[in-house]
Amino acid sequence: MAEVKNKQVVLKDYVTGFLKESDLDLVENTITLKLPEGSNEILLPLFGYGVAKVLESGHPDYKKGDLVWGFTKWEEYSLVPSSRILFKIEHTDVPLSYYTGILGMPGMTAYAGFFEVGLPKKGEKVFVSAASGAVGQLVGQFAKLTGCYVVGSAGSKDKVDLLKNKFGFDDAFNYKEEPDLDAALKRYFPEGIDIYFENVGGKTLDAVLLNMRVHGRIVVCGMISQYNRAQPEGVTNLGNLIMKRIRMQGLAVTDYYPMYHKLVEYVVPKIKEEKIVYVEDIAEGLENGPAALVGLFNGRNVGKQVLVLARE
Amino acid sequence: MAEVKNKQVVLKDYVTGFLKESDLDLVENTITLKLPEGSNEILLPLFGYGVAKVLESGHPDYKKGDLVWGFTKWEEYSLVPSSRILFKIEHTDVPLSYYTGILGMPGMTAYAGFFEVGLPKKGEKVFVSAASGAVGQLVGQFAKLTGCYVVGSAGSKDKVDLLKNKFGFDDAFNYKEEPDLDAALKRYFPEGIDIYFENVGGKTLDAVLLNMRVHGRIVVCGMISQYNRAQPEGVTNLGNLIMKRIRMQGLAVTDYYPMYHKLVEYVVPKIKEEKIVYVEDIAEGLENGPAALVGLFNGRNVGKQVLVLARE
Structure with missing residues:
Protein backbone atom coordinates (compact mmCIF):
# COMPACT_ATOMS: atom_id res chain seq x y z
CA MET A 1 0.00 0.00 0.00
CA ILE A 102 -8.21 20.79 -29.24
CA LEU A 103 -9.28 17.23 -28.36
CA GLY A 104 -10.70 18.14 -24.96
CA MET A 105 -13.13 20.61 -23.46
CA PRO A 106 -12.03 23.67 -25.49
CA GLY A 107 -12.15 21.67 -28.72
CA MET A 108 -15.62 20.42 -27.96
CA THR A 109 -16.69 23.97 -27.04
CA ALA A 110 -15.40 25.39 -30.33
CA TYR A 111 -16.91 22.55 -32.36
CA ALA A 112 -20.35 22.61 -30.73
CA GLY A 113 -20.45 26.38 -30.49
CA PHE A 114 -19.48 27.05 -34.06
CA PHE A 115 -21.25 24.21 -35.84
CA GLU A 116 -24.21 23.34 -33.61
CA VAL A 117 -25.09 26.77 -32.23
CA GLY A 118 -23.64 29.04 -34.93
CA LEU A 119 -24.97 27.00 -37.88
CA PRO A 120 -22.46 28.53 -40.30
CA LYS A 121 -22.94 28.68 -44.04
CA LYS A 122 -20.19 29.02 -46.63
CA GLY A 123 -19.37 32.66 -47.36
CA GLU A 124 -20.66 34.01 -44.07
CA LYS A 125 -18.72 36.62 -42.08
CA VAL A 126 -17.45 35.47 -38.70
CA PHE A 127 -15.97 37.50 -35.85
CA VAL A 128 -14.15 35.84 -32.95
CA SER A 129 -13.02 37.65 -29.79
CA ALA A 130 -10.17 36.31 -27.63
CA ALA A 131 -9.36 34.67 -30.91
CA SER A 132 -5.94 33.25 -30.09
CA GLY A 133 -7.15 31.47 -26.97
CA ALA A 134 -7.86 27.80 -26.38
CA VAL A 135 -11.24 27.99 -28.09
CA GLY A 136 -10.94 31.00 -30.41
CA GLN A 137 -8.01 29.69 -32.46
CA LEU A 138 -10.11 26.62 -33.32
CA VAL A 139 -13.25 28.58 -34.15
CA GLY A 140 -11.26 30.63 -36.65
CA GLN A 141 -9.81 27.54 -38.30
CA PHE A 142 -13.19 25.77 -38.38
CA ALA A 143 -14.63 28.90 -40.00
CA LYS A 144 -11.96 28.89 -42.71
CA LEU A 145 -12.50 25.16 -43.33
CA THR A 146 -16.22 25.97 -43.77
CA GLY A 147 -15.50 28.66 -46.35
CA CYS A 148 -16.29 31.65 -44.16
CA TYR A 149 -14.52 35.01 -43.92
CA VAL A 150 -13.14 35.30 -40.39
CA VAL A 151 -11.61 38.12 -38.38
CA GLY A 152 -10.32 37.79 -34.84
CA SER A 153 -9.48 40.21 -32.07
CA ALA A 154 -6.79 39.69 -29.46
CA GLY A 155 -4.81 41.75 -26.96
CA SER A 156 -1.26 41.93 -28.32
CA LYS A 157 0.71 42.25 -31.54
CA ASP A 158 2.10 38.71 -31.11
CA LYS A 159 -1.36 37.28 -30.87
CA VAL A 160 -2.56 39.22 -33.90
CA ASP A 161 0.41 37.90 -35.88
CA LEU A 162 -0.44 34.38 -34.79
CA LEU A 163 -4.03 34.79 -35.95
CA LYS A 164 -3.03 36.01 -39.38
CA ASN A 165 0.07 33.94 -40.02
CA LYS A 166 -0.45 30.71 -38.15
CA PHE A 167 -4.21 30.16 -37.86
CA GLY A 168 -5.15 31.59 -41.25
CA PHE A 169 -7.65 34.22 -40.13
CA ASP A 170 -8.49 36.56 -43.01
CA ASP A 171 -7.68 39.48 -40.75
CA ALA A 172 -7.11 40.31 -37.09
CA PHE A 173 -6.71 43.33 -34.85
CA ASN A 174 -5.46 44.29 -31.41
CA TYR A 175 -8.51 45.56 -29.52
CA LYS A 176 -6.27 47.55 -27.18
CA GLU A 177 -5.28 49.73 -30.12
CA GLU A 178 -8.87 50.38 -31.17
CA PRO A 179 -10.40 53.11 -29.01
CA ASP A 180 -13.58 52.90 -31.13
CA LEU A 181 -14.48 49.23 -31.47
CA ASP A 182 -17.59 50.05 -33.50
CA ALA A 183 -15.48 51.83 -36.09
CA ALA A 184 -12.97 48.96 -36.15
CA LEU A 185 -15.70 46.42 -36.79
CA LYS A 186 -17.15 48.59 -39.55
CA ARG A 187 -13.71 48.57 -41.18
CA TYR A 188 -13.32 44.79 -41.04
CA PHE A 189 -16.97 44.00 -41.72
CA PRO A 190 -18.37 46.70 -44.03
CA GLU A 191 -21.31 44.37 -44.76
CA GLY A 192 -21.75 43.28 -41.14
CA ILE A 193 -21.23 40.12 -39.11
CA ASP A 194 -23.21 36.90 -39.55
CA ILE A 195 -21.73 34.96 -36.64
CA TYR A 196 -20.08 36.40 -33.56
CA PHE A 197 -18.28 33.91 -31.35
CA GLU A 198 -18.42 35.66 -27.99
CA ASN A 199 -15.64 35.05 -25.50
CA VAL A 200 -15.34 38.41 -23.78
CA GLY A 201 -18.65 40.26 -23.19
CA GLY A 202 -19.10 43.89 -22.11
CA LYS A 203 -18.11 46.71 -24.46
CA THR A 204 -17.09 44.29 -27.23
CA LEU A 205 -20.55 42.75 -27.28
CA ASP A 206 -22.11 46.21 -27.39
CA ALA A 207 -20.03 47.18 -30.42
CA VAL A 208 -20.76 43.86 -32.14
CA LEU A 209 -24.51 44.29 -31.67
CA LEU A 210 -24.31 47.47 -33.76
CA ASN A 211 -22.62 45.52 -36.56
CA MET A 212 -24.61 42.31 -36.76
CA ARG A 213 -26.44 41.40 -39.94
CA VAL A 214 -30.08 40.39 -40.21
CA HIS A 215 -30.55 36.81 -38.95
CA GLY A 216 -27.11 36.89 -37.34
CA ARG A 217 -26.11 34.56 -34.55
CA ILE A 218 -24.17 35.30 -31.39
CA VAL A 219 -22.66 32.19 -29.82
CA VAL A 220 -22.14 33.05 -26.17
CA CYS A 221 -19.24 30.93 -25.04
CA GLY A 222 -17.62 33.15 -22.42
CA MET A 223 -17.47 36.69 -21.08
CA ILE A 224 -13.96 36.77 -19.63
CA SER A 225 -13.81 40.58 -19.51
CA GLN A 226 -16.64 40.48 -16.97
CA TYR A 227 -15.68 37.62 -14.65
CA ASN A 228 -13.55 39.61 -12.25
CA ARG A 229 -15.72 42.71 -12.04
CA ALA A 230 -17.78 43.31 -8.94
CA GLN A 231 -20.33 44.98 -11.26
CA PRO A 232 -20.44 43.86 -14.91
CA GLU A 233 -20.48 46.48 -17.66
CA GLY A 234 -24.01 47.13 -18.86
CA VAL A 235 -24.85 46.10 -22.42
CA THR A 236 -26.98 48.79 -23.98
CA ASN A 237 -27.49 47.75 -27.60
CA LEU A 238 -29.72 44.70 -27.16
CA GLY A 239 -32.49 46.49 -29.07
CA ASN A 240 -30.61 45.39 -32.18
CA LEU A 241 -31.73 41.83 -31.50
CA ILE A 242 -35.24 42.74 -32.62
CA MET A 243 -35.01 44.41 -36.01
CA LYS A 244 -32.08 42.23 -37.03
CA ARG A 245 -33.75 39.03 -35.73
CA ILE A 246 -30.55 38.01 -34.00
CA ARG A 247 -30.29 34.74 -32.13
CA MET A 248 -27.99 34.97 -29.12
CA GLN A 249 -27.41 31.66 -27.46
CA GLY A 250 -25.31 30.45 -24.56
CA LEU A 251 -23.67 27.09 -24.58
CA ALA A 252 -22.36 24.79 -21.90
CA VAL A 253 -20.00 22.24 -23.33
CA THR A 254 -21.30 19.42 -21.13
CA ASP A 255 -24.50 19.33 -23.23
CA TYR A 256 -22.43 18.26 -26.20
CA TYR A 257 -20.20 15.56 -24.69
CA PRO A 258 -22.45 12.82 -26.12
CA MET A 259 -21.22 13.91 -29.57
CA TYR A 260 -17.52 13.97 -28.57
CA HIS A 261 -16.75 11.26 -31.17
CA LYS A 262 -17.73 13.74 -33.90
CA LEU A 263 -15.02 16.15 -32.75
CA VAL A 264 -12.43 13.36 -32.77
CA GLU A 265 -13.49 12.23 -36.26
CA TYR A 266 -13.38 15.80 -37.58
CA VAL A 267 -10.18 16.96 -35.94
CA VAL A 268 -7.74 14.05 -35.68
CA PRO A 269 -7.24 13.59 -39.46
CA LYS A 270 -6.89 17.35 -39.89
CA ILE A 271 -4.21 17.51 -37.18
CA LYS A 272 -2.27 14.74 -38.93
CA GLU A 273 -2.63 16.39 -42.33
CA GLU A 274 -1.65 19.74 -40.77
CA LYS A 275 -4.90 21.33 -41.89
CA ILE A 276 -5.45 22.42 -38.31
CA VAL A 277 -2.77 23.66 -35.94
CA TYR A 278 -2.99 24.14 -32.22
CA VAL A 279 -0.85 26.50 -30.18
CA MET B 1 -62.87 63.05 -60.43
CA ILE B 102 -55.45 39.79 -32.81
CA LEU B 103 -55.84 39.14 -36.56
CA GLY B 104 -53.23 41.65 -37.63
CA MET B 105 -49.63 42.51 -36.89
CA PRO B 106 -49.80 42.07 -33.08
CA GLY B 107 -51.59 38.73 -33.47
CA MET B 108 -48.97 37.50 -35.90
CA THR B 109 -46.21 38.76 -33.57
CA ALA B 110 -47.66 36.89 -30.59
CA TYR B 111 -48.26 33.74 -32.63
CA ALA B 112 -44.84 33.61 -34.30
CA GLY B 113 -43.01 34.79 -31.18
CA PHE B 114 -44.62 32.31 -28.82
CA PHE B 115 -44.91 29.26 -31.04
CA GLU B 116 -42.13 29.63 -33.60
CA VAL B 117 -39.44 31.31 -31.51
CA GLY B 118 -40.48 30.26 -27.99
CA LEU B 119 -41.14 26.59 -28.93
CA PRO B 120 -43.32 26.04 -25.84
CA LYS B 121 -43.97 22.68 -24.26
CA LYS B 122 -46.93 21.76 -22.07
CA GLY B 123 -46.22 22.45 -18.41
CA GLU B 124 -43.54 25.06 -19.01
CA LYS B 125 -43.42 28.32 -17.03
CA VAL B 126 -43.97 31.48 -19.05
CA PHE B 127 -43.46 35.10 -18.06
CA VAL B 128 -44.86 37.97 -20.15
CA SER B 129 -44.07 41.66 -19.59
CA ALA B 130 -46.41 44.42 -20.79
CA ALA B 131 -48.82 41.53 -20.57
CA SER B 132 -52.10 43.39 -21.10
CA GLY B 133 -50.91 45.03 -24.31
CA ALA B 134 -51.77 44.25 -27.91
CA VAL B 135 -49.33 41.32 -28.05
CA GLY B 136 -48.96 40.30 -24.39
CA GLN B 137 -52.62 39.49 -23.79
CA LEU B 138 -52.47 37.01 -26.68
CA VAL B 139 -49.20 35.41 -25.60
CA GLY B 140 -50.74 34.71 -22.19
CA GLN B 141 -53.82 33.13 -23.73
CA PHE B 142 -51.78 31.08 -26.21
CA ALA B 143 -49.66 29.88 -23.28
CA LYS B 144 -52.74 28.74 -21.35
CA LEU B 145 -54.14 26.99 -24.44
CA THR B 146 -50.77 25.17 -24.69
CA GLY B 147 -50.96 23.99 -21.08
CA CYS B 148 -48.30 26.31 -19.69
CA TYR B 149 -48.22 28.19 -16.39
CA VAL B 150 -48.19 31.89 -17.19
CA VAL B 151 -47.62 35.04 -15.15
CA GLY B 152 -47.82 38.57 -16.53
CA SER B 153 -46.61 41.95 -15.37
CA ALA B 154 -48.32 45.25 -16.10
CA GLY B 155 -48.31 48.81 -14.78
CA SER B 156 -51.66 49.27 -13.00
CA LYS B 157 -54.15 47.49 -10.78
CA ASP B 158 -56.76 47.54 -13.56
CA LYS B 159 -54.40 45.81 -15.95
CA VAL B 160 -53.44 43.20 -13.37
CA ASP B 161 -57.13 42.49 -12.78
CA LEU B 162 -57.63 42.11 -16.51
CA LEU B 163 -54.77 39.62 -16.75
CA LYS B 164 -56.11 37.46 -13.95
CA ASN B 165 -59.84 37.74 -14.52
CA LYS B 166 -60.26 38.26 -18.23
CA PHE B 167 -57.26 36.69 -19.95
CA GLY B 168 -56.86 33.74 -17.58
CA PHE B 169 -53.22 34.27 -16.58
CA ASP B 170 -52.36 32.05 -13.60
CA ASP B 171 -51.06 35.11 -11.81
CA ALA B 172 -50.07 38.72 -12.45
CA PHE B 173 -48.40 41.62 -10.69
CA ASN B 174 -47.97 45.38 -10.95
CA TYR B 175 -44.28 45.98 -11.57
CA LYS B 176 -44.58 49.51 -10.17
CA GLU B 177 -45.33 48.01 -6.77
CA GLU B 178 -42.33 45.68 -6.85
CA PRO B 179 -39.17 47.57 -5.88
CA ASP B 180 -37.24 44.28 -6.14
CA LEU B 181 -38.21 42.61 -9.41
CA ASP B 182 -35.83 39.71 -8.80
CA ALA B 183 -37.60 38.91 -5.53
CA ALA B 184 -41.02 39.22 -7.22
CA LEU B 185 -40.02 36.78 -9.95
CA LYS B 186 -38.67 34.34 -7.36
CA ARG B 187 -42.08 34.47 -5.66
CA TYR B 188 -44.03 33.75 -8.85
CA PHE B 189 -41.50 31.35 -10.33
CA PRO B 190 -39.84 29.47 -7.47
CA GLU B 191 -38.60 26.92 -10.03
CA GLY B 192 -37.63 29.54 -12.62
CA ILE B 193 -38.86 30.66 -16.02
CA ASP B 194 -38.74 28.55 -19.20
CA ILE B 195 -39.97 31.20 -21.64
CA TYR B 196 -39.78 34.96 -21.20
CA PHE B 197 -41.74 36.99 -23.73
CA GLU B 198 -39.84 40.27 -23.67
CA ASN B 199 -41.72 43.47 -24.41
CA VAL B 200 -39.96 45.97 -22.15
CA GLY B 201 -36.18 45.49 -21.82
CA GLY B 202 -33.86 47.16 -19.31
CA LYS B 203 -34.15 46.34 -15.60
CA THR B 204 -36.91 43.79 -16.20
CA LEU B 205 -34.69 41.79 -18.54
CA ASP B 206 -31.87 41.92 -16.00
CA ALA B 207 -34.12 40.51 -13.27
CA VAL B 208 -35.50 37.84 -15.61
CA LEU B 209 -31.98 36.68 -16.57
CA LEU B 210 -31.38 35.81 -12.92
CA ASN B 211 -34.51 33.67 -12.90
CA MET B 212 -34.31 31.75 -16.16
CA ARG B 213 -34.14 27.97 -16.15
CA VAL B 214 -31.60 25.86 -17.99
CA HIS B 215 -32.40 25.79 -21.73
CA GLY B 216 -34.80 28.71 -21.32
CA ARG B 217 -35.82 30.94 -24.20
CA ILE B 218 -36.18 34.71 -24.29
CA VAL B 219 -38.36 35.90 -27.16
CA VAL B 220 -37.31 39.49 -27.79
CA CYS B 221 -40.37 41.19 -29.21
CA GLY B 222 -39.97 44.73 -27.93
CA MET B 223 -38.12 46.90 -25.41
CA ILE B 224 -40.62 49.71 -24.89
CA SER B 225 -39.01 50.87 -21.64
CA GLN B 226 -35.89 51.77 -23.65
CA TYR B 227 -37.29 53.42 -26.77
CA ASN B 228 -37.46 56.95 -25.42
CA ARG B 229 -34.21 56.98 -23.52
CA ALA B 230 -31.27 58.89 -24.91
CA GLN B 231 -29.07 56.21 -23.27
CA PRO B 232 -30.57 52.74 -22.75
CA GLU B 233 -30.20 51.05 -19.36
CA GLY B 234 -27.29 48.63 -19.36
CA VAL B 235 -28.12 44.94 -19.01
CA THR B 236 -25.59 43.34 -16.68
CA ASN B 237 -26.71 39.76 -16.21
CA LEU B 238 -26.05 38.33 -19.68
CA GLY B 239 -23.49 35.95 -18.18
CA ASN B 240 -26.51 33.82 -17.25
CA LEU B 241 -26.93 32.97 -20.92
CA ILE B 242 -23.89 30.70 -20.72
CA MET B 243 -24.37 28.34 -17.81
CA LYS B 244 -28.13 28.18 -18.36
CA ARG B 245 -27.73 27.71 -22.15
CA ILE B 246 -30.38 30.34 -22.80
CA ARG B 247 -31.48 31.21 -26.31
CA MET B 248 -32.40 34.87 -26.68
CA GLN B 249 -33.88 35.67 -30.05
CA GLY B 250 -35.32 38.76 -31.63
CA LEU B 251 -38.21 38.60 -34.02
CA ALA B 252 -39.52 40.86 -36.73
CA VAL B 253 -43.07 40.00 -37.60
CA THR B 254 -42.57 40.55 -41.32
CA ASP B 255 -40.53 37.33 -41.49
CA TYR B 256 -43.65 35.41 -40.53
CA TYR B 257 -46.28 36.97 -42.81
CA PRO B 258 -46.03 34.03 -45.23
CA MET B 259 -47.63 31.92 -42.47
CA TYR B 260 -50.42 34.42 -41.73
CA HIS B 261 -53.04 31.83 -42.73
CA LYS B 262 -51.95 29.71 -39.74
CA LEU B 263 -52.82 32.55 -37.36
CA VAL B 264 -56.24 32.94 -38.96
CA GLU B 265 -56.91 29.19 -38.78
CA TYR B 266 -55.81 29.03 -35.14
CA VAL B 267 -57.49 32.15 -33.88
CA VAL B 268 -60.80 32.71 -35.74
CA PRO B 269 -62.55 29.57 -34.41
CA LYS B 270 -61.32 30.35 -30.88
CA ILE B 271 -62.68 33.89 -31.07
CA LYS B 272 -66.08 32.55 -32.14
CA GLU B 273 -66.07 29.89 -29.40
CA GLU B 274 -64.94 32.56 -26.90
CA LYS B 275 -61.82 30.58 -26.03
CA ILE B 276 -59.79 33.69 -26.78
CA VAL B 277 -60.80 37.24 -25.89
CA TYR B 278 -59.24 40.45 -27.12
CA VAL B 279 -59.41 43.79 -25.32
Missing part, protein backbone atom coordinates in the same frame (compact mmCIF):
# COMPACT_ATOMS: atom_id res chain seq x y z
CA ALA A 2 2.22 2.77 -1.37
CA GLU A 3 1.87 6.16 0.26
CA VAL A 4 3.30 9.01 -1.81
CA LYS A 5 3.71 12.75 -1.44
CA ASN A 6 1.01 14.64 -3.34
CA LYS A 7 1.37 18.33 -4.18
CA GLN A 8 -1.87 20.27 -4.59
CA VAL A 9 -2.85 23.80 -5.48
CA VAL A 10 -5.51 25.12 -3.14
CA LEU A 11 -7.47 28.34 -2.88
CA LYS A 12 -6.85 30.08 0.45
CA ASP A 13 -10.16 31.84 0.59
CA TYR A 14 -13.06 33.15 -1.49
CA VAL A 15 -11.71 35.68 -4.04
CA THR A 16 -13.38 38.91 -5.15
CA GLY A 17 -12.02 40.93 -8.06
CA PHE A 18 -8.92 39.75 -9.87
CA LEU A 19 -7.30 36.53 -8.74
CA LYS A 20 -3.76 37.07 -7.45
CA GLU A 21 -1.05 34.47 -7.04
CA SER A 22 -1.12 35.12 -3.31
CA ASP A 23 -4.70 33.81 -3.21
CA LEU A 24 -3.37 30.37 -4.11
CA ASP A 25 -1.26 27.99 -2.07
CA LEU A 26 0.84 25.02 -3.02
CA VAL A 27 0.51 22.39 -0.30
CA GLU A 28 1.94 18.94 0.08
CA ASN A 29 -0.04 16.02 1.43
CA THR A 30 0.33 12.31 1.24
CA ILE A 31 -2.03 10.05 -0.65
CA THR A 32 -2.35 6.28 -0.55
CA LEU A 33 -2.24 4.81 -4.03
CA LYS A 34 -4.96 2.33 -3.28
CA LEU A 35 -8.72 2.72 -3.37
CA PRO A 36 -9.98 3.65 0.09
CA GLU A 37 -12.96 1.97 1.70
CA GLY A 38 -14.81 5.11 2.64
CA SER A 39 -14.84 8.78 1.66
CA ASN A 40 -11.89 10.86 0.59
CA GLU A 41 -12.76 14.40 1.60
CA ILE A 42 -9.44 16.02 2.28
CA LEU A 43 -8.94 19.61 1.13
CA LEU A 44 -10.26 21.72 -1.70
CA PRO A 45 -7.74 21.68 -4.52
CA LEU A 46 -8.62 23.64 -7.57
CA PHE A 47 -10.40 21.79 -10.35
CA GLY A 48 -9.76 21.85 -14.05
CA TYR A 49 -9.64 19.68 -17.12
CA GLY A 50 -6.65 17.41 -17.18
CA VAL A 51 -5.08 14.34 -18.74
CA ALA A 52 -4.11 11.48 -16.44
CA LYS A 53 -3.13 7.86 -16.31
CA VAL A 54 -5.18 5.36 -14.33
CA LEU A 55 -3.14 3.82 -11.51
CA GLU A 56 -5.92 1.78 -10.00
CA SER A 57 -9.60 1.51 -10.83
CA GLY A 58 -12.76 0.14 -9.29
CA HIS A 59 -14.77 1.13 -12.37
CA PRO A 60 -15.30 -1.54 -15.07
CA ASP A 61 -14.81 0.98 -17.94
CA TYR A 62 -11.31 2.03 -16.85
CA LYS A 63 -8.34 -0.17 -16.14
CA LYS A 64 -4.83 0.41 -14.89
CA GLY A 65 -2.68 2.07 -17.55
CA ASP A 66 -5.59 3.72 -19.41
CA LEU A 67 -5.05 7.33 -20.41
CA VAL A 68 -8.05 9.53 -19.70
CA TRP A 69 -9.06 13.17 -19.86
CA GLY A 70 -11.74 14.95 -17.87
CA PHE A 71 -12.39 17.06 -14.82
CA THR A 72 -9.54 16.59 -12.37
CA LYS A 73 -8.04 18.33 -9.37
CA TRP A 74 -4.86 20.37 -9.41
CA GLU A 75 -2.73 17.75 -7.76
CA GLU A 76 -0.24 15.10 -8.73
CA TYR A 77 -2.41 12.15 -7.75
CA SER A 78 -6.19 12.16 -7.66
CA LEU A 79 -8.93 9.95 -6.40
CA VAL A 80 -11.75 10.43 -8.93
CA PRO A 81 -15.36 9.58 -7.99
CA SER A 82 -16.91 7.19 -10.53
CA SER A 83 -19.66 9.71 -11.28
CA ARG A 84 -17.24 12.21 -12.78
CA ILE A 85 -17.00 12.24 -16.59
CA LEU A 86 -13.71 10.86 -17.85
CA PHE A 87 -13.07 10.10 -21.49
CA LYS A 88 -10.70 7.36 -22.46
CA ILE A 89 -8.00 8.52 -24.86
CA GLU A 90 -8.00 6.41 -28.02
CA HIS A 91 -5.55 8.30 -30.23
CA THR A 92 -2.11 8.55 -28.64
CA ASP A 93 -0.28 9.58 -31.84
CA VAL A 94 -1.02 13.25 -31.11
CA PRO A 95 0.42 15.19 -28.15
CA LEU A 96 -1.40 14.10 -24.99
CA SER A 97 -1.70 17.74 -23.94
CA TYR A 98 -4.12 18.17 -26.88
CA TYR A 99 -6.69 16.39 -24.73
CA THR A 100 -6.80 19.47 -22.52
CA GLY A 101 -7.33 21.58 -25.67
CA GLU A 280 -0.26 25.83 -26.51
CA ASP A 281 1.44 27.87 -23.83
CA ILE A 282 3.06 25.28 -21.61
CA ALA A 283 4.06 25.83 -17.99
CA GLU A 284 6.00 23.08 -16.24
CA GLY A 285 5.32 21.89 -12.71
CA LEU A 286 2.43 22.38 -10.32
CA GLU A 287 4.35 25.15 -8.54
CA ASN A 288 3.99 27.28 -11.69
CA GLY A 289 0.24 26.69 -11.87
CA PRO A 290 -0.89 29.70 -9.82
CA ALA A 291 1.04 32.17 -12.01
CA ALA A 292 -0.29 30.52 -15.18
CA LEU A 293 -3.87 30.74 -13.91
CA VAL A 294 -3.56 34.39 -12.93
CA GLY A 295 -1.99 35.08 -16.32
CA LEU A 296 -5.19 33.95 -18.07
CA PHE A 297 -7.07 36.95 -16.72
CA ASN A 298 -4.59 39.51 -17.96
CA GLY A 299 -3.93 37.82 -21.28
CA ARG A 300 -0.34 36.81 -20.53
CA ASN A 301 -0.80 33.40 -22.17
CA VAL A 302 -0.49 32.89 -25.92
CA GLY A 303 -2.72 30.03 -26.99
CA LYS A 304 -4.13 27.33 -24.77
CA GLN A 305 -2.54 27.50 -21.31
CA VAL A 306 -1.35 24.03 -20.31
CA LEU A 307 0.28 23.00 -17.07
CA VAL A 308 2.45 19.89 -17.24
CA LEU A 309 2.80 17.82 -14.07
CA ALA A 310 4.29 14.69 -15.56
CA ARG A 311 5.17 13.33 -18.99
CA GLU A 312 4.57 9.88 -20.45
CA ALA B 2 -63.93 63.58 -56.80
CA GLU B 3 -61.62 65.69 -54.70
CA VAL B 4 -62.18 65.31 -50.95
CA LYS B 5 -60.75 66.79 -47.79
CA ASN B 6 -58.18 64.45 -46.19
CA LYS B 7 -57.09 64.87 -42.56
CA GLN B 8 -53.63 63.60 -41.71
CA VAL B 9 -51.49 63.32 -38.61
CA VAL B 10 -47.96 64.49 -39.27
CA LEU B 11 -44.79 64.69 -37.22
CA LYS B 12 -43.54 68.28 -36.93
CA ASP B 13 -39.91 67.40 -36.49
CA TYR B 14 -37.51 64.69 -35.38
CA VAL B 15 -38.28 63.77 -31.75
CA THR B 16 -35.75 62.92 -29.03
CA GLY B 17 -36.87 61.55 -25.67
CA PHE B 18 -40.56 61.08 -24.97
CA LEU B 19 -43.04 61.92 -27.71
CA LYS B 20 -45.39 64.74 -26.73
CA GLU B 21 -48.71 65.60 -28.28
CA SER B 22 -47.23 68.94 -29.33
CA ASP B 23 -44.78 67.08 -31.57
CA LEU B 24 -47.70 66.00 -33.74
CA ASP B 25 -49.92 68.04 -35.99
CA LEU B 26 -53.33 67.40 -37.50
CA VAL B 27 -53.40 68.87 -40.99
CA GLU B 28 -56.03 68.93 -43.67
CA ASN B 29 -55.26 68.44 -47.34
CA THR B 30 -57.29 67.46 -50.31
CA ILE B 31 -56.88 64.21 -52.17
CA THR B 32 -58.27 63.14 -55.53
CA LEU B 33 -60.04 59.82 -55.30
CA LYS B 34 -58.64 58.62 -58.56
CA LEU B 35 -55.32 56.96 -59.32
CA PRO B 36 -52.82 59.65 -60.33
CA GLU B 37 -50.58 59.30 -63.35
CA GLY B 38 -47.35 60.18 -61.63
CA SER B 39 -45.98 60.24 -58.10
CA ASN B 40 -47.87 61.20 -54.98
CA GLU B 41 -45.26 62.59 -52.62
CA ILE B 42 -47.14 65.08 -50.50
CA LEU B 43 -46.28 65.23 -46.82
CA LEU B 44 -45.05 62.77 -44.23
CA PRO B 45 -48.02 61.44 -42.32
CA LEU B 46 -47.31 58.94 -39.61
CA PHE B 47 -47.49 55.28 -40.56
CA GLY B 48 -49.10 52.41 -38.76
CA TYR B 49 -51.08 49.26 -39.28
CA GLY B 50 -54.65 49.93 -40.31
CA VAL B 51 -57.80 48.47 -41.81
CA ALA B 52 -59.18 50.12 -44.92
CA LYS B 53 -61.58 49.72 -47.78
CA VAL B 54 -60.36 49.85 -51.37
CA LEU B 55 -61.91 52.74 -53.25
CA GLU B 56 -60.02 52.27 -56.48
CA SER B 57 -57.28 49.84 -57.48
CA GLY B 58 -54.77 49.39 -60.25
CA HIS B 59 -53.53 46.11 -58.73
CA PRO B 60 -55.09 42.89 -60.01
CA ASP B 61 -55.26 41.29 -56.51
CA TYR B 62 -57.41 44.06 -55.03
CA LYS B 63 -60.69 45.41 -56.31
CA LYS B 64 -63.02 48.21 -55.27
CA GLY B 65 -64.89 47.32 -52.09
CA ASP B 66 -62.28 44.87 -50.76
CA LEU B 67 -61.44 45.20 -47.09
CA VAL B 68 -57.71 45.06 -46.41
CA TRP B 69 -55.26 45.42 -43.55
CA GLY B 70 -51.64 46.43 -43.66
CA PHE B 71 -49.24 49.30 -43.32
CA THR B 72 -51.13 52.56 -43.91
CA LYS B 73 -50.70 56.24 -43.21
CA TRP B 74 -52.47 58.17 -40.48
CA GLU B 75 -54.95 59.83 -42.79
CA GLU B 76 -58.53 59.38 -43.90
CA TYR B 77 -57.72 58.49 -47.51
CA SER B 78 -54.48 56.90 -48.66
CA LEU B 79 -52.79 56.17 -51.90
CA VAL B 80 -50.95 52.89 -51.28
CA PRO B 81 -47.98 51.85 -53.48
CA SER B 82 -48.51 48.38 -54.91
CA SER B 83 -45.30 47.18 -53.27
CA ARG B 84 -46.66 47.63 -49.76
CA ILE B 85 -48.00 44.47 -48.08
CA LEU B 86 -51.77 44.48 -47.75
CA PHE B 87 -53.75 41.47 -46.67
CA LYS B 88 -57.26 40.95 -47.92
CA ILE B 89 -59.75 40.41 -45.11
CA GLU B 90 -61.64 37.14 -45.56
CA HIS B 91 -63.53 36.84 -42.29
CA THR B 92 -65.85 39.80 -41.71
CA ASP B 93 -67.90 38.16 -38.94
CA VAL B 94 -65.43 39.41 -36.32
CA PRO B 95 -64.89 43.10 -35.48
CA LEU B 96 -62.88 44.70 -38.30
CA SER B 97 -60.69 46.43 -35.69
CA TYR B 98 -59.35 42.96 -34.83
CA TYR B 99 -57.32 43.18 -38.03
CA THR B 100 -55.19 45.83 -36.34
CA GLY B 101 -54.77 43.47 -33.38
CA GLU B 280 -59.10 47.01 -27.26
CA ASP B 281 -58.85 50.59 -26.10
CA ILE B 282 -60.68 52.55 -28.77
CA ALA B 283 -60.17 56.23 -29.51
CA GLU B 284 -62.52 57.85 -32.04
CA GLY B 285 -61.42 60.28 -34.74
CA LEU B 286 -58.03 61.16 -36.20
CA GLU B 287 -57.87 64.26 -34.00
CA ASN B 288 -57.58 61.98 -30.95
CA GLY B 289 -54.75 60.00 -32.51
CA PRO B 290 -51.84 62.03 -31.14
CA ALA B 291 -53.02 61.68 -27.52
CA ALA B 292 -53.58 57.95 -28.02
CA LEU B 293 -50.09 57.50 -29.44
CA VAL B 294 -48.42 59.43 -26.63
CA GLY B 295 -50.47 57.41 -24.13
CA LEU B 296 -48.80 54.18 -25.32
CA PHE B 297 -45.48 55.30 -23.90
CA ASN B 298 -46.79 56.01 -20.42
CA GLY B 299 -49.11 53.02 -20.26
CA ARG B 300 -52.37 54.99 -20.37
CA ASN B 301 -53.99 52.49 -22.76
CA VAL B 302 -55.61 49.27 -21.53
CA GLY B 303 -55.31 46.60 -24.20
CA LYS B 304 -54.65 47.18 -27.86
CA GLN B 305 -54.87 50.89 -28.70
CA VAL B 306 -57.12 51.36 -31.73
CA LEU B 307 -57.98 54.59 -33.48
CA VAL B 308 -61.25 54.57 -35.40
CA LEU B 309 -61.48 56.91 -38.41
CA ALA B 310 -64.59 55.46 -40.03
CA ARG B 311 -66.98 52.57 -39.48
CA GLU B 312 -68.43 50.16 -42.02
